[in-house]
Amino acid sequence: MISVVIPALNEQDTVADVVALALRSSAEEVIVIDADSTDATAQRASQAGARVVNWRDAHPLPPKKGKGESLWRGVQVARGDVVVFLDADLSQVHPEIVEILTQPFADPKVQLVKANYSRPMADGSEGGRVTALLARPLLKLCVPELAHVRQPLGGEYAIRRETALRLAFISDYGVEVGLLIDVARAFGPEAIAEVEAGVRTHRNRSVKELEHTAEQVAATILGRVGYPGIALEQREPVEGEAPDQSTDFRPDAAGFGKDKGAACSQ
Template sequence: MCPTPDVSPDRLVARKAGRRIAVVLPALDEERTIGPLVAGLVRFTEGPHPLVDELVVLDSGSTDRTAERAAAAGARVLDRADAVPGAPVLPGKGEAMWRAVVALGTSDLVCFLDADLVDPHPDVVPRLLAPLLLRPGTALVKGYHRRPLDGSAGHEGGRVTELMARPLLAALRPELRHVRQPLGGEYAATRELLDLLPFATGYGVDIGLLLDTAALRGTGAIAQADLGVRRHRNRPVHELARTSREVLATALDRCGVPDSGAGIIGFRPGSGTGGPGADPDGERPGDDPGWRSDVHPLLQVDRPAPGPVRSGGPAGPIPPGARASGVTALVAGS
């Protein structure tokens, strides 16, 4: 996993060799950031020989003006329900990404960017695409950033990454412990690879694709790209706990470790006696009136690999822990 070469968009265009490239931004209620973000990316779609053939915002059911502002800035907006007609919509970031890959069957390379990015590196797209275009055998490129927390100059962001994901990889998949930001939402891959992999519907999608790529193609197929400084909206810790649960569920599943499938109980100081669902396991977490408790079930599932779905195969969800991804079988048969 070598550093990304410093290349210009023009040099990359010369290496496309007829391949089509799509940039996808899964978005849910991101009206504050989506317009400027798309406007900064449109230049890669312009000219007689553009680097990017399609700039797509996959709207995941936004209730604000995300779709309107994305279209005004120059993106093609694709509603999640229209991307895979007939497949009931499930919640989650991974669901949106899966639908985009199924829909973009003519693209050879797919680049994903989070829709809440603020002032991304101007060459974020070329940096992610460079290894795929220049290094034969590369199938997945993971971006990494310096992530200041709440405007600080230090490196304090990526809390789920540093406190949970990277230690987990060191314990269960040490060959991936050098991946700087396994949960980063900025990455690019060949559609050939993505067509073979299941997609966790929630926040487990990023680590799931990383683990499955390593299992199917080996770590030599994974590159990393320096994307400078990442600024986005930092979420409160109680929200990160739910994210962590989904990431953990997917990682354990891909590593063959049994998971209870239980959700988490969140505790916060405040009035109330817990409310509905406060006693899911007989432990009565709502007994202390000085604390508020909320039960968050684990709703994340896997979607099957996009390639067979695009060819008419079943699109229904795979239950958690089913180990039905097919990655192990693919590796054994390769």
């Protein structure tokens, strides 16, 4: 069973189209986690056919601020064996994105699937500024085993629900890269698949907003490799034990992240 989870906060202009796209897929359920939107996001998502869950109703604990909190709560209410995450602000994405993201799970070793796509901006330049200028260079330095991942911060990806329940979820915008590192640490980099998904466009954010995102992403990467003095706000695993969060990755991962991670933590 496939569940699509769409975290949403004040995305009334685009959420209905994202829901409609998900409903045209093979997913058995489409869930919008509404983070107390003050506009018509919840109503439009419901009218489009989604199951809308206010994030306060998804779990008895009071919600923490951040996108990762919505994703974590979405995993709690989802029923599928595979959970597909889609951002609510998409204005263009591959029409078969759900199928593209779920096909690699035919391989039982695959735990996480990331979409790779072009991200053109209105002026013709390529988007993904935080990815290009911070996330990928920092991964290359600190976790070189993941340097090949083209969209480490992309909001379109899929994960086995059983795996998601065993992982910690960073509460803010570091959630995507945190899951990426944690899956690789727990299962090896080979457990992460990338799929081509064409072109993706969404609402562009201001430099001020991106500065906040960049800070969260940098803190997550550095925190995951043991850089001292970084406290990460996160939800702990629901089932089982979390992967080791020290600089020593699992023994059978061929020293994954140890050399560069140690260098980043000095």
